[in-house]
Amino acid sequence: MRILRAWAIRLLGLFGKQRREADMAAEIDSLLDMHTADNLRSGMPQEQARRAALLKLGGTEALKEAYRERSTAPVIEHLMRDFRFAFRQLAKSPGFTATAGLVLALGVCASLAIFAFVDAALIQPLPYPDPARLVQVTETSAEFRDANISLPNYHDWKRMNTVFRSLDVFTGSGFLVDGPTGAEPARAGRVSSGFFRTLGIKLLLGRDLTEADEPPGGPHVVLLTYGAWRQRYGGRFDVIGRAVRLSGEVYTVIGVLPEDFHFPPMPRAEFWTTLDSTGECATRRSCHNLDAVARLKDGVSVAAADADMKTVAHELEREYPDSNRGYSASVIPEAEALNGPFRPILMVLMAGAGLLLLIACVNVASLVLLRAEGRRREMAVRSALGASMPRLLSQFATEAVVLAAAASALGLLLTRWATAGLKALIPADMALQMPFLLKLGLNSRVIAVAALLALLAAAIFALTPALHLVLSRMSEGLTEGSRGSAGRAWRRLGSRLVVAELAVAMVLLAGAGLFEKSLYRLLHVDLGFQPDHLATIVVGAPNVHYGSNQQSIALAREVVRKLDSLPGVRSAALTSVLPVSFNGNTDWIRIVGKPYHGGHIEVNERDVSSDFFRTIGAKLVRGRYFSDGEDLSQPKVVIVNQTLANKYFPGEDPIGRQIGDKKLSPKSLKTIIGVVDDIHEGALDSPMWPAEYHPFNQDPGPYFEVVVRTSQKPEAVLPELGRAIHQLHSDVGTMGEATMEGRIADSMTAWLHRSAAWLVGAFAVAALLLGVVGLYGVIAYSVSQRTREIGVRMALGAQQRAVYQMILRDGGRLALFGIALGAAGAVIAGTLAQSLLFGVRSWDVETLLAVAGILGTAALLASFAPARRAASTNPCDALRME
Amino acid sequence: MGESKTDVWQGTLALMVLRTLEAMGPQHGYGIARRIEQTSGSQLSLNYGTLYPALLKLEQEGAIASEWGVSENNRKAKFYRLTPAGRKQLEREARDWRQAQAILARFLEPTEDAS
Numbered sequence: 001m002r003i004l005r006a007w008a009i010r011l012l013g014l015f016g017k018q019r020r021e022a023d024m025a026a027e028i029d030s031l032l033d034m035h036t037a038d039n040l041r042s043g044m045p046q047e048q049a050r051r052a053a054l055l056k057l058g059g060t061e062a063l064k065e066a067y068r069e070r071s072t073a074p075v076i077e078h079l080m081r082d083f084r085f086a087f088r089q090l091a092k093s094p095g096f097t098a099t100a101g102l103v104l105a106l107g108v109c110a111s112l113a114i115f116a117f118v119d120a121a122l123i124q125p126l127p128y129p130d131p132a133r134l135v136q137v138t139e140t141s142a143e144f145r146d147a148n149i150s151l152p153n154y155h156d157w158k159r160m161n162t163v164f165r166s167l168d169v170f171t172g173s174g175f176l177v178d179g180p181t182g183a184e185p186a187r188a189g190r191v192s193s194g195f196f197r198t199l200g201i202k203l204l205l206g207r208d209l210t211e212a213d214e215p216p217g218g219p220h221v222v223l224l225t226y227g228a229w230r231q232r233y234g235g236r237f238d239v240i241g242r243a244v245r246l247s248g249e250v251y252t253v254i255g256v257l258p259e260d261f262h263f264p265p266m267p268r269a270e271f272w273t274t275l276d277s278t279g280e281c282a283t284r285r286s287c288h289n290l291d292a293v294a295r296l297k298d299g300v301s302v303a304a305a306d307a308d309m310k311t312v313a314h315e316l317e318r319e320y321p322d323s324n325r326g327y328s329a330s331v332i333p334e335a336e337a338l339n340g341p342f343r344p345i346l347m348v349l350m351a352g353a354g355l356l357l358l359i360a361c362v363n364v365a366s367l368v369l370l371r372a373e374g375r376r377r378e379m380a381v382r383s384a385l386g387a388s389m390p391r392l393l394s395q396f397a398t399e400a401v402v403l404a405a406a407a408s409a410l411g412l413l414l415t416r417w418a419t420a421g422l423k424a425l426i427p428a429d430m431a432l433q434m435p436f437l438l439k440l441g442l443n444s445r446v447i448a449v450a451a452l453l454a455l456l457a458a459a460i461f462a463l464t465p466a467l468h469l470v471l472s473r474m475s476e477g478l479t480e481g482s483r484g485s486a487g488r489a490w491r492r493l494g495s496r497l498v499v500a501e502l503a504v505a506m507v508l509l510a511g512a513g514l515f516e517k518s519l520y521r522l523l524h525v526d527l528g529f530q531p532d533h534l535a536t537i538v539v540g541a542p543n544v545h546y547g548s549n550q551q552s553i554a555l556a557r558e559v560v561r562k563l564d565s566l567p568g569v570r571s572a573a574l575t576s577v578l579p580v581s582f583n584g585n586t587d588w589i590r591i592v593g594k595p596y597h598g599g600h601i602e603v604n605e606r607d608v609s610s611d612f613f614r615t616i617g618a619k620l621v622r623g624r625y626f627s628d629g630e631d632l633s634q635p636k637v638v639i640v641n642q643t644l645a646n647k648y649f650p651g652e653d654p655i656g657r658q659i660g661d662k663k664l665s666p667k668s669l670k671t672i673i674g675v676v677d678d679i680h681e682g683a684l685d686s687p688m689w690p691a692e693y694h695p696f697n698q699d700p701g702p703y704f705e706v707v708v709r710t711s712q713k714p715e716a717v718l719p720e721l722g723r724a725i726h727q728l729h730s731d732v733g734t735m736g737e738a739t740m741e742g743r744i745a746d747s748m749t750a751w752l753h754r755s756a757a758w759l760v761g762a763f764a765v766a767a768l769l770l771g772v773v774g775l776y777g778v779i780a781y782s783v784s785q786r787t788r789e790i791g792v793r794m795a796l797g798a799q800q801r802a803v804y805q806m807i808l809r810d811g812g813r814l815a816l817f818g819i820a821l822g823a824a825g826a827v828i829a830g831t832l833a834q835s836l837l838f839g840v841r842s843w844d845v846e847t848l849l850a851v852a853g854i855l856g857t858a859a860l861l862a863s864f865a866p867a868r869r870a871a872s873t874n875p876c877d878a879l880r881m882e
Numbered sequence: 883m884g885e886s887k888t889d890v891w892q893g894t895l896a897l898m899v900l901r902t903l904e905a906m907g908p909q910h911g912y913g914i915a916r917r918i919e920q921t922s923g924s925q926l927s928l929n930y931g932t933l934y935p936a937l938l939k940l941e942q943e944g945a946i947a948s949e950w951g952v953s954e955n956n957r958k959a960k961f962y963r964l965t966p967a968g969r970k971q972l973e974r975e976a977r978d979w980r981q982a983q984a985i986l987a988r989f990l991e992p993t994e995d996a997s
Contacts (some may be wrong), residue, residue: 006939030953034957
């Protein structure tokens, strides 16, 4: 306590120095006076009395010094003096300060911006209570790593598992809602009644779903999201208990979800209601259409839950081999399920940003070194005047701290805009699937990382010149024109730094090149149809009025005919799922006349109208297309894709063969009438699956996706499509108007590849610039050091050409080292990121060569300027210079 | 100024200063120095260069307080006085010191049983 008080006073003592000095002088004076007077009284002569007093005092200055040391904190005072000096020094060379500061700030900004995303996506917990106990439960099969689960399986899981406190399921759905301009489709979620309790959501208004709401035939109830409540029902409190019409049926609103409720798998669902437990799919054990989320019991680990669920799935597999053969279960943390897909790309970006920061640090370190070299004389003089080594080093350290702190603060400031900018680059649709974006921001962790980076940078900047200072003998600086070992040592160090920089730049450039190439490959995948001049729209009609086969077929025919007649439209067609969406919506088939071992032959199933293949520009390989008249009154027919034909009819003609369901039940049998060239149904980077196409009229439904081929730009007809359909029926909903090419370019796969290519590309360009500037610095410095040597060479008859060669060779050697080192690094980095690449290997020679060429050219250009300066040296001036 | 005089032992100066101020009441630095020398029977030589930082330290720690006043000879001088905290510190340190002294004394006594 006492010591604290003393230190506080000493710290305060840093101020008000003048008053204290005067006080002290007065006290010493009074002391001397009193002593002298005493001495006089004891009989000493005047002169001697004063002298004796002074002697006893032991020297005024020494006393004052001791007093001063004690009255303030000398360490801090030195530090403050160093800081003031550092500021003055940095202000004296604004060019250096601005360059070093900006370079570092940019490096820090890039790293922090990416880290903010990483933090939001991978570090911050999910926005539900006790998120660590939330898990995703899926079925798994050889084809699907995480398949949906079927309702009967869910009921058995719920009954048989011993590890979950609660297990609930959800699935996406949709309603047609009466809007101001006719029926509007709105997304909805169907969930088991405990869903919100499992997540830990407390309702804002009304009551949650209960088991009493589940049995079929009871009154329909619905929960509203906060957004739907505000926008569709004016945020009125009396909405609870009100009846609303959804898809022509009456639902009672029982509650409103809180404003911050967000469930990423179904980001746009506005209405939440119970599961459909009566439909054909709900009763079939092989109809996989649900996702499951569960809350672990206390003390149960994810691994234990996974093991338990695998046992449960195994029992079910034995009990229901027809439907469950080959199906197991898997449990993973919910956070991983939601954010896992973004992990690899974020890791790549983080690595890229880290490398950029590394280059920035190296660059600034070499700038600092260059400055230290220029200040050797100053350091030598100060050392000769008695400055101790630690004092000199602390001088460098304070400068480094000032520089690093200022740059990091600036970088942190820039990060605010950088994160906002990066966030704005994410399409709104996709942003909804990235719930972590809501948490994006400069929180304490980001600031802590900024502080850490600042500390690291300060350490680098303080240590490099310090090392240099210790290496070079202080005395050398005093001798004029010394170009001794220190200069050489620094040149070696500088060269190594530049090689490192160029190598890192090479890694980033190669990475950008690989991503660019894989994006190109991705966008040029053979789709099996012509995506240009295609416009698409999704149509959904209420079951009540359009649910029967006849109604669906009539609606589909009407829609196709109407759109066909639009000006600018050449043909219109429909399918159950548009191409380039996903592999899924599958059917299990069995081929008549082939041995069957009970496994699943799983194929994509699409229901298409008769003009579908002609409209999208697919290629018929054999047989014929459907005709519009082929409906349920006719024998069932099917068209298969090339992959199916090759896989299950190798060397045979599939036309005329029959396929059916797993039991080959007579009503499931259908005859193959055509083989179409593979149409890319899955995402761009997904493999080609076998597929079967049914006539829409033999498997109709009130939900379908329409595609039209236009004669002009497809964008022009987009607004017409929805309008035309609403003219036909105002109670039919439409959504998702987009051109086919737009859909492809905006797909998640393409977007991920594109953002990787662009961001890593931006990092690479920055790295290239910094690396080249660094190389220029080293070569220029080397030339300035060797001016005399070059002068002598030229005086002895060296040609300009030879001088050029000498300098360019220096630069080329460094560049070559950097490129070789970087190429090795690039291959390693590429291998690590292989899962993100599409159609390119990490050692893609073409990319590596192109990148090496760019870097080599840039390096030569960077060394050309100093080489020219060297070659134009006037030997007389050079020799006289020192 | 005798050559044989002992310098003040480390750590004891503060105690001497506090004790002096307790005995004499408010006193200026010169007076304190003289008093310490006198009390020691002129066996201690007190350098002002040691005394003043010690006074400053005690003041910073709150054991003493200072204020300008006029000395007995009508000179302007800075007077130091004991604060209540200083009084407590004195009691504590004096006790500790006596204890230490007593313990040490037992070690230095001639041993009585030789066997």
